Amino acid sequence: MSVRLTVEKLGVSYRGDGRETEVLKDVSFELRAGERLAIIGESGSGKSTLALAIAGLLPPGSRVDGDVRWPELERRPVNGRDLGFVFQDPSSSLNPVLTIGEQIAEVARAHLGRSWREAYEHAEMLLGRVHLPDPASALRAFPHQLSGGQRQRVAIAEAIAARPGLLIADEATSALDTIVQAEIVRLLEELVAEDGMSLLFISHDIALASQIADRIAVFRHGRLVEIGDAGQIVDAPREAYTKSLLAAHMGLDTPSLLAPEAVA
Amino acid sequence: MTAPLLAATNLRKRFDSRGRAVAALDDVSFEVAPGETLALVGPSGSGKTTAARALMRLTELDGGEICFDSEDLLALKGARLRAVRARLQMVFQDPRAAFNPRATVARVLDDPLRIHGIVPRAERPEAIAQLLQRVGLSPDLATRAIHEISGGQRQRVAIARAIATRPRLIVLDEAVSALDVSVRGQILELLLDLQRSQDIAYLFISHDLGVVRAIAHRVAIMDKGRIVETGKAAEVIANPQSSTGRALVAAAPKLRHGA
Ligand SMILES: Nc1ncnc2c1ncn2[C@@H]1O[C@H](COP(=O)(O)OP(=O)(O)OP(=O)(O)O)[C@@H](O)[C@H]1O
Ligand SMILES: Nc1ncnc2c1ncn2[C@@H]1O[C@H](COP(=O)(O)OP(=O)(O)OP(=O)(O)O)[C@@H](O)[C@H]1O
Ligand SMILES: [Mg+2]
Ligand SMILES: [Mg+2]
Numbered sequence: 001m002s003v004r005l006t007v008e009k010l011g012v013s014y015r016g017d018g019r020e021t022e023v024l025k026d027v028s029f030e031l032r033a034g035e036r037l038a039i040i041g042e043s044g045s046g047k048s049t050l051a052l053a054i055a056g057l058l059p060p061g062s063r064v065d066g067d068v069r070w071p072e073l074e075r076r077p078v079n080g081r082d083l084g085f086v087f088q089d090p091s092s093s094l095n096p097v098l099t100i101g102e103q104i105a106e107v108a109r110a111h112l113g114r115s116w117r118e119a120y121e122h123a124e125m126l127l128g129r130v131h132l133p134d135p136a137s138a139l140r141a142f143p144h145q146l147s148g149g150q151r152q153r154v155a156i157a158e159a160i161a162a163r164p165g166l167l168i169a170d171e172a173t174s175a176l177d178t179i180v181q182a183e184i185v186r187l188l189e190e191l192v193a194e195d196g197m198s199l200l201f202i203s204h205d206i207a208l209a210s211q212i213a214d215r216i217a218v219f220r221h222g223r224l225v226e227i228g229d230a231g232q233i234v235d236a237p238r239e240a241y242t243k244s245l246l247a248a249h250m251g252l253d254t255p256s257l258l259a260p261e262a263v264a
Numbered sequence: 265m266t267a268p269l270l271a272a273t274n275l276r277k278r279f280d281s282r283g284r285a286v287a288a289l290d291d292v293s294f295e296v297a298p299g300e301t302l303a304l305v306g307p308s309g310s311g312k313t314t315a316a317r318a319l320m321r322l323t324e325l326d327g328g329e330i331c332f333d334s335e336d337l338l339a340l341k342g343a344r345l346r347a348v349r350a351r352l353q354m355v356f357q358d359p360r361a362a363f364n365p366r367a368t369v370a371r372v373l374d375d376p377l378r379i380h381g382i383v384p385r386a387e388r389p390e391a392i393a394q395l396l397q398r399v400g401l402s403p404d405l406a407t408r409a410i411h412e413i414s415g416g417q418r419q420r421v422a423i424a425r426a427i428a429t430r431p432r433l434i435v436l437d438e439a440v441s442a443l444d445v446s447v448r449g450q451i452l453e454l455l456l457d458l459q460r461s462q463d464i465a466y467l468f469i470s471h472d473l474g475v476v477r478a479i480a481h482r483v484a485i486m487d488k489g490r491i492v493e494t495g496k497a498a499e500v501i502a503n504p505q506s507s508t509g510r511a512l513v514a515a516a517p518k519l520r521h522g523a
Contacts (some may be wrong), residue, residue: 043416149308231522
């Protein structure tokens with residue numbers, strides 16, 4: 001398998017108000033073509049920053065050390081075409097004043113050189129692929145007319161519209177119900193398998209990460225503390241921090257935190 | 265049985281979406297007692313956020329009644345409505361959309377304290393620092409703009425804002441889904457602590473059945489604008505009776521162990 005992405009000694013600092021805050025330190029890993037890597041770790045540990053650094057979307061003035069390389073590309077990666085991005089909060093990727101059809105078709109037009117008509121057909125196909133009910137009429141809807149989960153599926157359709165080599169999903173399913181989440185996870189697996197796409201799946205949910213990923217990387221305080229096969233991370237974590245994440249996981253067998261008489 | 269703090273009765277709301285009517289709320293009724301947590305779960309698009317927004321008077325209902333703290337919520341206007349707002353707070357599903365992104369964290373927390381006259385001006389910086397600490401954030405974040413903090417930090421600011429006015433009921437729409445497990449545990453403990461000490465009730469909307477099981481007394485399952493099942497949280501999750509409940513439970517992510 002060829003290497004799709006190499007992150008080497010990556011460091012990121014945000015600057016503002018005359019201060020500089022280092023939020024990623026010395027992060028190195030590789031992502032192979034068709035590989036699914038999950039990134040887990042506590043809030044503020046730098047997961048989204050990593051995603052933004054890979055996508056070249058850090059705010060102006062941020063300081064970046066080290067390297068992000070795309071060995072298969074002989075040019076700089078283009079957002080939308082070489083990588084697609086899905087955020088937790090779909091309103092940040094969808095334009096509220098354009099119809100769903102317009103925004104997805106625009107990606108297909110810009111990056112795949114389709115005519116508007118072809119681009120709309122492509123958009124309708126994609127909406128079907130992300131299992132949105134009634135794709136034809138969804139094309140004419142505006143983002144606010146859809147529920148949170150429906151908007152997220154639209155955001156995924158838009159992110160994969162140009163068949164990028166890398167899809168970054170930043171908490172993309174944490175606001176979805178378990179049924180849709182399981183569907184989206186299957187969909188992402190399907191896309192990886194069929195299109196040879198690589199996946200960077202950022203999540204707080206270690207169970208979900210273990211289901212979707214080949215490997216899991218654990219972040220804390222801006223550092224990559226542990227990376228390994230999903231099975232190893234779940235069954236034989238090396239770091240105390242990873243063990244604490246596993247211990248704090250709330251499965252369906254988690255006892256109630258309420259006083260016993262309150263739930264009896 | 266204590267009188268309910270909140271009684272929503274026969275809520276109805278249709279949206280005209282792309283020429284088709286969608287029944288987001290189709291005769292929905294539920295009650296929440298003081299100090300109780302009712303979880304609202306259900307597939308995407310089942311109407312949970314619409315119900316929450318209706319309680320907050322952010323969505324105009326087609327029909328139904330909402331009684332909160334012995335007042336007819338839908339009839340309130342002006343100063344009386346503002347007074348109720350302090351007692352009925354919401355944390356939104358979409359934390360980014362719930363803030364002015366350029367506002368600072370301090371400003372976001374100062375607003376409710378000032379508007380509802382909770383804390384005198386001179387004491388507000390201290391009150392803001394305390395609120396941040398309660399949700400596990402450093403008081404240093406106060407000077408940051410909302411867009412300069414992480415998603416989980418923003419979510420905790422939203423929770424701090426909601427508890428600032430010492431409400432009786434907080435509607436939490438996916439309020440902890442953006443939090444990592446350690447912070448989430450801490451926030452859930454905070455919510456339970458407030459519940460025990462101040463008798464706060466929660467309407468807790470979440471897709472995470474593990475969390476629902478851990479903190480909710482009762483759960484109502486919605487599907488297509490209707491409540492299809494209600495019961496004690498542990499019982500419903502262990503043994504769901506509706507097909508929607510069974511599907512939600514079956515699809516919950518489970519730790520996958522290695523070979
Ligand atoms: N634009 C910015 N300016 C200054 N600091 C920032 C900015 N964006 C993020 N930070 C800080 O950088 C750190 C890492 O943030 P990041 O968003 O990468 O965390 P995260 O791991 O994605 O967290 P979460 O799980 O809460 O989304 C946090 O402490 C955050 O406050
Ligand atoms: N402003 C609106 N205009 C048109 N339709 C809407 C509007 N708001 C919501 N809807 C529709 O009402 C239904 C219920 O939406 P709601 O947001 O309440 O669902 P939800 O249960 O919160 O879903 P999720 O879990 O995805 O957040 C959906 O079919 C949605 O498309
Ligand atoms: Mg993040
Ligand atoms: Mg919702």
